[in-house]
Amino acid sequence: MxxxxxxxxxxxxxxxxxxxxxxxxxxxxxxxxxxxxxxxxxxxxxxxxxxxxxxxxxxSYGNGGVLASASVVPVTVPGLLARAPRMLFDPDQPLFLNWSYLPRLLPWLRRYLAHCTPEAVNRIADALLPIVGDSLADHQALSAGTGAERWVRPSDYVYIYRDRAHYEGDAFGWGIRRARGIAWDEIEGAALLDYDPALSASLGFAARFPNHGTITDPGxxxxxxxxxxxxxxxxxxxxxxxxxxxxxxxxxxxxxxxxxxxxxxxxxxxxxxxxxxxxxxxxxxxLESERGYHVELWEPSVTPRNPMMIASGKFVMTPMDGRLRLAGIVEFGGLDAPASRAPFDLLMKNVTAALPGLTFRNRTEWMGHRPAPADxxxxxxxxxxxxxxxxxxxxxxxxxxxxxxxxxxxxxxxxxxxxxxxxxxxxxxxxx
Incomplete structure (x- = not known):
């Protein structure tokens, strides 16, 4: 100083x-x-x-609140181009498109999808790691002495899968992380329910990243x-x-x-x-808006002990101050169109499956704009x-x-x- x-x-x-x-x-x-x-x-x-x-x-208000140092794998992984059309027509998949916006989106989209190669993903991961790899320490250093440090909480960050086979289906992304020295623990079966009893018994495998963090009220x-x-x-x-x-x-x-x-x-x-x-x-x-959604459930009856990424729905459950925030979804629709109803409904459907018996006093909703360069x-x-x-x-x-x-x-x-x-x-x- x-x-x-x-x-x-x-x-x-x-x-x-x-x-x-x-x-x-x-x-x-x-x-x-x-x-x-x-x-x-x-x-x-x-x-x-x-x-x-x-x-x-x-x-900055509406994000998932996770200091996700392990998040170095971009959306544009190999195979996305083949999967995306099916995802767009499946209401249970976390990818949405405002079709009227497609003509304006196409020039950016062509450049974006050109990066769905192993070489491009490795280049992107190499660029992201120095920016996000020490996030908890970076936030602690930033907030020290400001009064904002009260919102920074060290935590695990946990990716949740149905089973080991489901996890192994994401082997490419896990290999990208491993090659950059990112470490995690594997938790399986009964040990996962011991780790967090709030989870559905249908979720049987987790990859747990230690030394991450949570912002308990980003706004x-x-x-x-x-x-x-x-x-x-x-x-x-x-x-x-x-x-x-x-x-x-x-x-x-x-x-x-x-x-x-x-x-x-x-x-x-x-x-x-x-x-x-x-x-x-x-x-x-x-640069395009990758529209993101969140739902907040206030005074929930159960919450996960740490922020969790539910792999099947590509959404995050983050315990925050007085509420549980559900954040995720990728939607392309530009800056001007109003929020769509389907992403909110999908988040609620997915959290109901992940946390059986969940109740809450009331819920609030938000849609915002992630800045997405084509590369x-x-x-x-x-x-x-x-x-x-x-x-x-x-x-x-x-x-x-x-x-x-x-x-x-x-x-x-x-x-x-x-x-x-x-x-x-x-x-x-x-x-x-």
Whole structure:
């Protein structure tokens, strides 16, 4: 941590002394944005955090709440192209499509499905591991002393299968994890029911990852982190950023709410909504909304002891503060269409099968937008030809998991330091 006296002697990213330096603007107050803001402040920078909504109220609010360090296998595994059409017409499968959106989706979809090869999956896994592989420690370091640490809970993360044969059907994905040093325990039969008696007896096999974590209220967690940014001298602005201003190839400000806010650098971390501002910086990012759903069951009669991925339904059950959150589903339908009814119904059908006898006081529902680049690799780094413009988005299913590490990397880049990670896989230049 840098104290105020030391911070006053620093040079800003624009080469000015701290007495005259302009602040760093972070666009987007989700987990990536607030993480970036906190690490920038710890590095001595003045920060302005801008969002059109409240902090943590969009995608960061609705995720599964799991710090899923083992989640390095993308959706685009070999065989997806053959299975997807059948899944779309099976109401019990966790893949949905708004058919009226298909013509707009096709250019992105072609590029996305081109990555359904072993070589591409290995490349993606290699890129994801450094961002998510130490997530619990990353969140603990980020939240320490902020007041938000109360929402971070160490836990197991458990993949649940019907039986060993069902588990072995996912051998490709497990091999990807094993090759990267990810370890797990196998729990089978009666031992699984001893581990968690809440589970249905029809579920007979589990792969248990230790040393993972849970955020017990993701929305409140990000709000508390943003509150800490303000308490530490940051400024929170509510508004829509319409442009990133540059002079002689360097960022000098951002336009928001009809005014120009001067800055030394700007970090764009608005998830799936980043595409439009990227275009103003000369980048055509193939980015789509992978719409995700959650149902929350308040005051449930039973809860799993740790977050669990039910493999047959590809959904997560996460015990949270006062409720059980069911999250998952992949739906392609763009940013504007309303939520579909079928994904909510499928989540309820699946949890009823997994937790027999489950009752609850009431339930709430949510649909949001995961930012999905066609190559399934986050976009992290400085924009070529736009000095002081930095990007941090595109984490698909693992935005909460990888947000703190991404924010720390971005803060290091803004401060002129070289992160201890090869940034080539995440480079914005791949979309020029």
């Amino acid at each position: 840098i104290d105020n006296a030391d911070a006053g002697k620093r040079m800003g990213p624009d080469g000015s002394s701290s007495g005259t330096r302009r602040p760093i603007v972070v666009i987007g107050a989700g987990i990536v944005g607030v993480s970036t803001a906190i690490w920038l402040q710890r590095d001595g920078h003045d920060v302005i955090l801008i969002d059109r909504g409240e902090p943590g109220s969009a995608t 409140r967690y990000v709000q508390d982190l943003a509150t800490h940014v303000v308490a530490s001298g940051g400024r929170l602005v509510k508004g829509e950023v319409t442009d990133i201003v540059r002079e002689n190839g360097r960022v000098t400000g951002v336009r928001a709410g009809g005014e120009t806010i001067a800055c030394a650098a700007a970090v764009l971390a608005t998830g799936v909504w980043s595409k439009r501002l990227c275009a103003t910086l000369g980048l055509d990012v193939p 399934s690799i986050p976009v992290i780094g400085e924009v070529p030809g736009a000095r002081g413009a930095y990007l941090g988005f595109g984490h698909h299913h693992v935005g909460l998991t990888g947000g703190p590490k991404t924010g720390r990397i971005l803060a290091q880049l803004v401060s002129g330091r070289t992160p201890n990670i090869d940034l080539a896989p995440y480079a914005p230049s791949r979309f020029q």
